[in-house]
Each structure stands twice: as C-alpha cells, then as structure tokens.
Amino acid sequence: MPQGYVLGVGKTRFGPTSKSLPSLAQEAILAALKDAGLEIGDIDAFIVANYLGGPNEGRLHLNAVVAGLMPGLNLPGWRVEAACASGGVAVHQALLALSRYERVLVVGVERMSGIPGMQLTRNIGMAGDLDLDQSAGLNFPASYALVAQRHMQAYGTTTRDLELISLKNHDNARLNPLAHFYHKTVTQADIDAGAMVASPLRLFDCCPVSDGAAAAVLSAEPRDRRSVPVLGSALSTDAISLSQRSTHTSFAAARTAASNAYRQAGVTARDVDFAEVHDCFTIAEVVAMEDLALCDPGEATRLIREGVTARDGELPINASGGLKAGGHAIGATGVGQVYEVVQQLRGEAGGRQLGKARIGLTHNVGGVGGTCAVHIMGRPDES
Amino acid sequence: MPQGYVLGVGKTRFGPTSKSLPSLAQEAILAALKDAGLEIGDIDAFIVANYLGGPNEGRLHLNAVVAGLMPGLNLPGWRVEAACASGGVAVHQALLALSRYERVLVVGVERMSGIPGMQLTRNIGMAGDLDLDQSAGLNFPASYALVAQRHMQAYGTTTRDLELISLKNHDNARLNPLAHFYHKTVTQADIDAGAMVASPLRLFDCCPVSDGAAAAVLSAEPRDRRSVPVLGSALSTDAISLSQRSTHTSFAAARTAASNAYRQAGVTARDVDFAEVHDCFTIAEVVAMEDLALCDPGEATRLIREGVTARDGELPINASGGLKAGGHAIGATGVGQVYEVVQQLRGEAGGRQLGKARIGLTHNVGGVGGTCAVHIMGRPDES
Numbered sequence: 001m002p003q004g005y006v007l008g009v010g011k012t013r014f015g016p017t018s019k020s021l022p023s024l025a026q027e028a029i030l031a032a033l034k035d036a037g038l039e040i041g042d043i044d045a046f047i048v049a050n051y052l053g054g055p056n057e058g059r060l061h062l063n064a065v066v067a068g069l070m071p072g073l074n075l076p077g078w079r080v081e082a083a084c085a086s087g088g089v090a091v092h093q094a095l096l097a098l099s100r101y102e103r104v105l106v107v108g109v110e111r112m113s114g115i116p117g118m119q120l121t122r123n124i125g126m127a128g129d130l131d132l133d134q135s136a137g138l139n140f141p142a143s144y145a146l147v148a149q150r151h152m153q154a155y156g157t158t159t160r161d162l163e164l165i166s167l168k169n170h171d172n173a174r175l176n177p178l179a180h181f182y183h184k185t186v187t188q189a190d191i192d193a194g195a196m197v198a199s200p201l202r203l204f205d206c207c208p209v210s211d212g213a214a215a216a217v218l219s220a221e222p223r224d225r226r227s228v229p230v231l232g233s234a235l236s237t238d239a240i241s242l243s244q245r246s247t248h249t250s251f252a253a254a255r256t257a258a259s260n261a262y263r264q265a266g267v268t269a270r271d272v273d274f275a276e277v278h279d280c281f282t283i284a285e286v287v288a289m290e291d292l293a294l295c296d297p298g299e300a301t302r303l304i305r306e307g308v309t310a311r312d313g314e315l316p317i318n319a320s321g322g323l324k325a326g327g328h329a330i331g332a333t334g335v336g337q338v339y340e341v342v343q344q345l346r347g348e349a350g351g352r353q354l355g356k357a358r359i360g361l362t363h364n365v366g367g368v369g370g371t372c373a374v375h376i377m378g379r380p381d382e383s
Numbered sequence: 384m385p386q387g388y389v390l391g392v393g394k395t396r397f398g399p400t401s402k403s404l405p406s407l408a409q410e411a412i413l414a415a416l417k418d419a420g421l422e423i424g425d426i427d428a429f430i431v432a433n434y435l436g437g438p439n440e441g442r443l444h445l446n447a448v449v450a451g452l453m454p455g456l457n458l459p460g461w462r463v464e465a466a467c468a469s470g471g472v473a474v475h476q477a478l479l480a481l482s483r484y485e486r487v488l489v490v491g492v493e494r495m496s497g498i499p500g501m502q503l504t505r506n507i508g509m510a511g512d513l514d515l516d517q518s519a520g521l522n523f524p525a526s527y528a529l530v531a532q533r534h535m536q537a538y539g540t541t542t543r544d545l546e547l548i549s550l551k552n553h554d555n556a557r558l559n560p561l562a563h564f565y566h567k568t569v570t571q572a573d574i575d576a577g578a579m580v581a582s583p584l585r586l587f588d589c590c591p592v593s594d595g596a597a598a599a600v601l602s603a604e605p606r607d608r609r610s611v612p613v614l615g616s617a618l619s620t621d622a623i624s625l626s627q628r629s630t631h632t633s634f635a636a637a638r639t640a641a642s643n644a645y646r647q648a649g650v651t652a653r654d655v656d657f658a659e660v661h662d663c664f665t666i667a668e669v670v671a672m673e674d675l676a677l678c679d680p681g682e683a684t685r686l687i688r689e690g691v692t693a694r695d696g697e698l699p700i701n702a703s704g705g706l707k708a709g710g711h712a713i714g715a716t717g718v719g720q721v722y723e724v725v726q727q728l729r730g731e732a733g734g735r736q737l738g739k740a741r742i743g744l745t746h747n748v749g750g751v752g753g754t755c756a757v758h759i760m761g762r763p764d765e766s
Contacts, residue, residue, distance in 0.1 A: 020514075054437045058517075060509035061466035064623035064753025068512075071627055074639040076618040078465045078472045078754070083444035089461045099482030126443035129451075131403075134441075235459040240447035244454055256457040370447025371461075 002229035003264065004095045006377070007103070007217045008036025009339040014212035014327030015180040016113045021050075021059060025109040026069050028213035028332070032105070036217045037224070040070050043217070045101035046077040049090035049108035050331035055123040056115050066107065076101065083127030084280060087334025088364030088373025091216065092235045098220040108332035109213040120209065124330075127367040129241035141206060141281070143242060143368040145198035148283040150248040152200070155298035159200050162282040163191050164304050166204045166324060169279065172311055173321025175352035180210045180327025205282040207322075212329030214336040225380055228342045231359075232265030232376035234258070240370045251369030254291035258363070261374040262293075269293040272376070273356045274315065274344060276337040278365040279322040288363050289317065292374070316354050319344065334364035334373060345379050385612035386647065387478045389760070390486070390600045391419025392722040397595035397710030398563040399496045404433075404442060408492040409452050411596035411715070415488070419600045420607070423453050426600070428484035429460040432473035432491035433714035438506040439498050449490065459484065466510030467663060470717025471747030471756025474599065475618045481603040491715035492596040503592065507713075510750040512624035524589060524664070526625060526751040528581035531666040533631040535583070538681035542583050545665040546574050547687050549587045549707060552662065555694055556704025558735035563593045563710025588665040590705075595712030597719040608763055611725045614742075615648030615759035617641070623753045634752030637674035641746070644757040645676075652676040655759070656739045657698065657727060659720040661748040662705040671746050672700065675757070699737050702727065717747035717756060728762050 010031025012024055019027070025048070033040060048066050053059040063077040082089040087108035094104040112120060125139050133143065151157045170186035173179035186204065194203030222229070236256035242248060262268055269292060277288035289300040294315060303309055309317040320326045320340040323333060341360035343349040349357075362375045393414025395407055402410070408431070416423060431449050436442040446460040465472040470491035477487040495503060508522050516526065534540045553569035556562035569587065577586030605612070619639035625631060645651055652675060660671035672683040677698060686692055692700040703709045703723040706716060724743035726732040732740075745758045 022514075051443065052437075054435075054506075054509050055443075057513070058505070058509050059513055060434065060438075060464060061511070061623060061750050061753055063465055063620050064510075064750055065512075067620035067753065068622035068624060068627055071622055074619045074621055074635050076475075077620045078463055078476070078618070080461055081443060081464055082446055082461050092459075093461070093476065093479075096476075096483055097479045100479055122441070123437075126437050126441050127447075128444070129448075130440070130442055131405075235461070236457045237446050237450035237460045238457055239451035239454055240444060241451060244451055252457050367444050367447055370444055370450065 002231055003233050004098050004218045004220050004230050005222045005227040006230065006338065006342050007219050007223045007227050008032045009216045009342045010035055011178055011214040011336055011339045012212050013178045014210040014329045017211045021053060021109055021111045022065055022069060024211065024213040025066055025107050028215035029105065029107050032215035032217050038217060042103055043075065043105045044103050045097055046075055046105040047090045047093055048079040049086035049335060050079055051081055051083055051086050051110060052123050052330065055126065056112060082371045083366035084330050085334060085364045085366030085371040085373050086331040088362065089235060091334060091338055091375060092233050092373050094218045095230060095233050098218065103217055103219045105215065105217050106335055107213060107215040108335035110329040110331040111211045112209040113211050132241045132243045138242065141198040141201055144281040144283055145201045147248050147287060148200050151283060151286060154249050157286060157301050161301040161304055162205050165282040165285050166191060168310055169318050169322040169324040172319050172352065173325035176321050176326060179321040179325060180208050181325045201281055207280050207324045207328040210327035210329040212327060212332050214332045214339050216335055216338050226346055228345050228380050229378045230375060231378050232261035234260035234264065235373045237371050238369055240367060242368060250287060250297065251291055251372060253369050253372040254363065254365060257372040257374040258292045261376050265376040267359060267376060271359050272361050273359050274319060274354050275317055275361040275363060276320060276340050277317055277363040279318060279324045280328060282324065285317060292363055319352050319354055337362035337364060338375060341377050345377055385614055386616050387481050387601045387603055387613050388605045388610040389613060389721065389725050390602050390606045390610050391415045392599045392725045393418055394561055394597040394719055394722045395595045396561045397593040397712045400594045404436060404492055404494045405448055405452060407594065407596040408449055408490050411598035412488065412490050415598035415600050421600060425486055426458065426488045427486050428480055429458055429488040430473045430476055431462040432469035432718060433462055434464055434466055434469050434493060435506050435713065438509065439495060465754045466749035467713050468717060468747045468749030468754040468756050469714045471745065472618060474717060474721055474758060475616050475756050477601045478613060478616050481601065486600055486602045488598065488600050489718055490596060490598040491718035493712040493714040494594045495592040496594050515624045515626045521625065524581040524584055527664040527666055528584045530631050530670060531583050534666060534669060537632050540669060540684050544684040544687055545588050548665040548668050549574060551693055552701050552705040552707040555702050555735065556708035559704050559709060562704040562708060563591050564708040584664055590663050590707045590711040593710035593712040595710060595715050597715045597722050599718055599721050609729055611728050611763050612761045613758060614761050615644035617643035617647065618756045620754050621752055623750060625751060633670060634674055634755060636752050636755040637746065637748060640755040640757040641675045644759050648759040650742060650759060654742050655744050656742050657702060657737050658700055658744040658746060659703060659723050660700055660746040662701060662707045663711060665707065668700060675746055702735050702737055720745035720747060721758060724760050728760055
C-alpha cells in the first residue's frame with residue numbers, strides 16, 4: 001500500500017532572482033495547488049523546508065511567514081531544517097503527518113542571491129561539523145574533494161568520469177525550462193577552462209547556489225488519475241563529522257535510507273527506471289548510484305561512460321539536470337526532485353520526458369552524508 | 384484514546400553554562416532514556432528542536448550533530464525550528480511520527496550564553512516579521528509591550544497585576560532545582576528597582592535568556608505505570624506580522640490550538656488542574672490563560688490577584704517557575720514544559736508537587752503568537 005499520494009506539484013525556476021523568500025514560496029504553493037486542482041482552504045497542515053533563512057537574511061520562524069500568505073487559516077505548520085536534505089525530510093514528515101491531517105502541503109524555499117561570497121561560504125558550512133571538520137578547513141568542496149580522492153584511490157575513478165557527469169547533467173538542463181542553467185550550453189572547452197576549486201574538483205564539478213522554491217500537496221488517498229503514489233519513504237542520519245565515519249567512498253545514511261525505502265516500497269534497485277540524485281558535486285552522483293545499489297561499489301563510472309545514465313540510456317540519472325545544472329536552491333532541492341519525478345511518472349515532462357518511467361526515485365543528502373532522504377514513487381495509473 | 388505516551392523525560396538546569404550545545408543535548412537525552420528505563424538502541428527516530436544554533440554559533444544540521452552522539456545507529460531524525468515554539472512543535476511531530484516509528488526521542492536544546500547582547504537581540508528578532516514589524520522597531524519586548532498596552536486599555540489590566548505574576552513565578556522557581564533562578568529570591572523591592580524595558584514592561588516582566596536542554600521519549604503504547612498519556616496535541620499558526628492581526632489582546636494560533644487540543648482530548652478547560660504556559664513576558668501569561676479559555680477574556684488578572692493561579696491555588700500556573708523564572712532555553716522550552724507536567728502528573732515533582740494534578744496542559748508560543756503548540760496530558764494510572 002502506498003505511503004501516500006502526491007496530488008500536485010509546483011516549482012519556480014531555480015537560479016538568481018530578485019523575488020523575496022515569501023514570494024518564491026507563494027509562487028510554488030500556488031502552482032502546486034493549481035496542479036492538484038485544490039485551493040488553500042483544502043489544505044490541513046503545511047511544512048516549510050528551508051536551510052539558510054536565518055543566517056542569510058534574518059528570517060527564521062518561516063512557518064509563520066508562510067502562514068502570513070494564508071491569512072485567517074491558522075493551520076498547523078512548521079519549518080524543518082536538515083541542511084541540503086531539508087526538502088526530502090519535509091516530504092517524509094508530510095507522509096507521517098497524513099496519519100492525522102488529510103492534505104499536507106510541503107514547500108521548500110531558499111534565497112542565496114546577494115549574500116557576499118565569504119559569508120555565504122560560512123553559512124553553507126554550518127551544515128558541516130563545527131568542532132572537528134570546519135575548523136580543519138574541511139568546507140564542503142574540500143569534503144567532497146576528499147570523497148573524490150578516496151573514490152579514485154579505491155576504484156580508479158578519474159576526473160574524466162566526473163566531467164562526463166557534468167556534461168550529461170548540463171545537457172539535460174537544456175531541456176528543462178525551470179533549470180538554473182537552462183540557457184547555457186556547456187562544452188568540454190568550458191570544463192577545461194574551469195578553475196580548480198578543491199582538487200580534484202574543478203568549477204564544473206560543483207553545483208551553483210540557486211534561489212527557488214518547490215511545493216507538493218500530499219494526501220493519504222489519491223484524488224484523481226494524476227495522483228502519484230509514494231511507494232517508499234525513508235530517512236536516515238549519520239555523524240556529522242567525517243572523522244567519525246569508517247568510509248569516505250559511501251554514505252551510511254544513504255545506504256540505510258535506500259534499503260529501508262526499497263523494503264517499504266516492495267521493490268529492488270533493479271526496478272528503478274530513473275532517479276533524481278543529490279549531485280551537489282559530480283562525485284556525489286557516483287556515490288549516490290552506488291549507495292542506492294543501482295550498481296555495485298566502483299561500478300557507477302562504467303555506467304556513466306557507457307551512457308547508461310544518459311537521458312536515452314537504460315537508467316537515466318538527473319534528467320532534470322540535477323543539482324549540477326538544474327540548480328540547488330537548498331531547502332527546495334528535495335521537493336524539486338519530487339516535482340521532477342512526478343512530472344516524469346505522469347508523462348508530463350515535456351521535451352525531457354523519459355521513455356520508460358514507471359518507478360522513479362529521489363535521493364536528497366544533507367551535509368556530507370549527515371542526512372539522507374529517499375523516496376520511491378510509482379505511476380499514477382498503477383496505484 | 385491517547386495520542387501517545389511519554390515514557391520518560393530528562394532536563395538539564397536552564398541557565399548560563401559553559402557546556403556545548405551537543406553536551407547539553409546529550410545530558411538531557413541520557414536523563415530521559417534513564418527515566419524511561421531504555422537505552423539509545425531502543426529508539427527508532429529522533430527530533431531535535433532548536434532555534435538559534437545557526438545565527439548564534441554557526442551550528443545547523445543539528446540532527447546530524449545529535450546523530451554523532453549515537454554512532455552507527457543511522458536513525459531517522461530531523462531538526463525543527465518554529466522560534467520559541469520549536470519544542471512544543473517537536474512533541475507534536477513526535478506524536479505524528481508514532482504512526483511509523485515505535486519510540487521517538489525528542490530533544491530541545493539551546494545555547495545563548497556568550498553571544499554579545501546586540502547580536503543576540505538581532506538573532507532573537509529573527510522570529511518576528513522582517514518586512515513590517517522589525518523594521519519599525521517592533522522587537523520582542525516592544526511587541527509584547529504593545530500587547531500589554533492594548534490589554535490594559537481593553538480590560539483595565541495594571542502593572543501591579545503583571546508584578547504579581549513575576550513574584551509568583553519567581554517564588555515557584557525557588558522550589559525547582561533546574562530553574563534558571565532557583566537560587567534567587569525576588570522581592571517587591573527588586574521589581575521596583577528593575578529598569579524599564581519597553582513600557583509598561585520592566586526588567587522583571589521579562590524572562591531571561593537561558594542555555595539548556597530537555598528531552599522526552601514518546602511511544603504509541605505505555606511501557607509501565609509511569610508512562611504519561613498525551614490526551615490532546617494541537618498546533619496552529621498565524622501571520623507573523625502584528626500588522627496582519629485583527630486583535631492584539633489575544634493570539635488566534637493559541638485559541639485554535641487550545642480548542643483543537645481540548646476536542647481531541649475530550650476535555651474542557653474546566654478539567655485542567657494546572658498548566659505550564661509561555662510567559663516570555665508577564666503579559667503573555669495573562670493572554671495565555673484567556674486564550675486557553677481557563678477564564679473569560681479580561682478575567683485572568685482577577686484570578687491572579689485572588690491567588691487562584693498560585694502553587695496552592697485552585698489552578699496553579701507555571702509551578703515550575705515558567706519561562707519568567709524557570710528560564711527560557713528557547714528550543715528546549717516546549718519540551719521542558721512537558722518535563723514539568725509529566726513530573727507533576729506522576730507525583731514526582733518533589734518540593735513543588737501540586738495537590739491536585741490529574742490533567743495538565745502545556746502552552747508553547749513562537750514569536751508574538753505566530754505559532755502555538757498545546758498539549759494536554761493525564762495521570763499515568765488513568766490511561
């Protein structure tokens with residue numbers, strides 16, 4: 001039995017904007033309600049996913065900010081923060097909340113434009129360990145560079161493999177009008193010219209920082225033939241510090257969440273037709289595929305080289321462009337992944353519609369594997 | 384049928400400390416587990432309530448910080464932030480999560496010591512409206528001063544009424560070894576000497592900023608005869624800006640949450656024997672009593688004057704000392720209220736044990752009424 005149904009989804013374009021945080025949230029909420037054929041009065045509870053509202057622009061208590069968009073309703077609502085996994089965690093919470101509330105609205109939202117670079121780097125670093133890692137210079141690019149270095153040592157992964165991921169995801173984003181880099185063609189020459197960020201990760205191995213919002217309406221029961229069943233939803237955590245991990249080529253939180261989500265959904269990794277995974281850095285897509293058991297450890301790069309994960313391959317990964325090229329509006333990202341998978345499963349993904357889209361998966365990571373939320377969804381007509 | 388049971392509770396002392404945020408969380412978690420007769424391996428999911436970890440000390444992603452205290456468990460877990468109502472919201476979420484997870488641990492934690500005053504004022508102000516209120520100088524004392532002024536105009540409330548609340552709560556805290564002002568006797572002379580903060584609120588009308596943590600373990604089933612049933616749990620929100628409210632003498636979020644919690648619990652306000660309410664300022668205790676329908680609007684001050692809300696009165700309010708004298712460790716406060724009510728209902732409150740404690744209520748507010756969580760609990764042997 002499905003854990004719940006996605007009745008509707010909405011999303012703003014990810015990327016720099018002058019719109020305010022509440023305006024972005026409102027735009028995604030209205031789109032999701034319209035998509036579901038509902039009005040705000042039909043909603044029974046809401047969840048706001050956001051990461052940096054406080055440090056970036058002095059906005060906390062965002063459930064009350066969003067409540068201000070729906071005056072007089074006095075709905076139950078809260079904000080969740082789990083770093084870059086905030087959105088996926090909010091979707092998991094929404095499914096839990098269906099035990100009491102009939103229709104739950106989730107909105108993920110983030111604004112990062114206009115924050116000076118050093119301040120933004122420090123703020124994003126708050127998702128990492130303060131006591132051991134950050135103080136030793138392990139900011140996020142450095143942490144993922146460490147993961148990449150270890151993966152290269154263990155499995156022979158090359159910078160060329162990582163470049164192929166970047167090229168694929170940028171190519172996919174060219175078909176996604178809501179992608180951060182929709183407008184941008186990225187060539188090998190661009191990649192070659194990219195500055196070194198943290199060896200071996202260069203500029204085009206890193207996702208951008210995006211503004212944006214995404215929303216979804218969930219319910220225990222389907223509403224119509226476009227309602228998408230959530231077959232499995234799992235969430236897991238791990239120690240925030242890399243110094244407390246036994247391996248750096250894999251995230252235990254992701255392996256645990258994936259295994260629990262598959263069990264709940266009654267499917268295996270082989271049943272997954274396509275996935276949206278958390279490629280905040282290109283190496284993260286490699287780790288994601290292996291943690292999700294879409295292939296054996298060390299095998300992801302072969303699939304990438306053979307085109308299996310391309311849009312027209314057997315197992316398309318990040319058809320939306322992923323975080324890399326679709327954009328990473330942190331608190332919105334996990335909900336944005338659900339937006340993409342729902343569109344694909346409904347056959348409504350337009351120019352980037354995948355040929356085979358019966359079981360889709362989202363994989364949303366916080367920090368360097370401190371949190372992972374995995375969702376598995378099925379086709380609306382098969383629920 | 385109860386919504387769930389509190390199997391165990393734990394709390395640190397509220398007040399200034401040199402302990403780190405993770406250490407405070409750990410101390411409360413271990414106390415709650417011990418109280419429940421459980422070990423960390425018996426827990427299936429956890430929730431961290433925190434307000435200012437990011438802006439105060441650069442700590443976000445606190446679910447992963449807490450996961451680091453339980454290496455290898457990879458439990459589902461998240462952080463919730465709903466300003467000063469974070470703790471109460473976390474308890475509400477835990478009850479929802481019991482639909483899937485057998486035992487859910489909630490820990491509220493906050494650290495505010497050592498943050499320079501102006502920075503702390505700005506950070507606390509993030510719970511208020513950025514666009515309309517804060518920019519007009521409506522920080523928290525000013526906002527509650529406005530509420531007090533309006534209440535005085537509407538109902539003849541006096542500064543003497545507010546002083547009586549302060550004296551009562553400080554008197555109660557003298558019996559609570561975990562209270563911020565356990566050590567401090569407050570007299571009328573102290574109150575008279577207190578500086579004006581925002582007219583009519585003087586120093587002793589304001590709660591302190593505290594460090595501290597509180598934890599609780601919840602389950603769908605009782606574990607033993609000390610398990611306390613949660614009869615009702617409700618959460619509500621309101622527009623964050625005071626400019627969007629139709630009244631300033633009452634909070635719609637609190638009235639809605641109270642009414643829903645009573646209905647769920649199958650009790651009325653008259654059945655409540657005692658309550659822990661959110662007295663961040665003395666006027667907030669007045670508004671709380673009226674919003675909770677413990678008396679008619681404008682009647683709270685009479686009950687206070689007549690000693691009804693004193694420890695030995697018919698309806699003791701804030702026997703712990705409340706936020707005013709027990710302390711306000713923001714993210715921990717709502718969980719700390721549950722700690723107090725559980726102790727009282729079990730008859731384990733020691734020197735401050737109330738005579739009649741069969742139905743207890745907690746009332747936890749975020750911002751100036753932007754969020755409110757209400758919980759109603761019953762005696763363990765009557766579940």
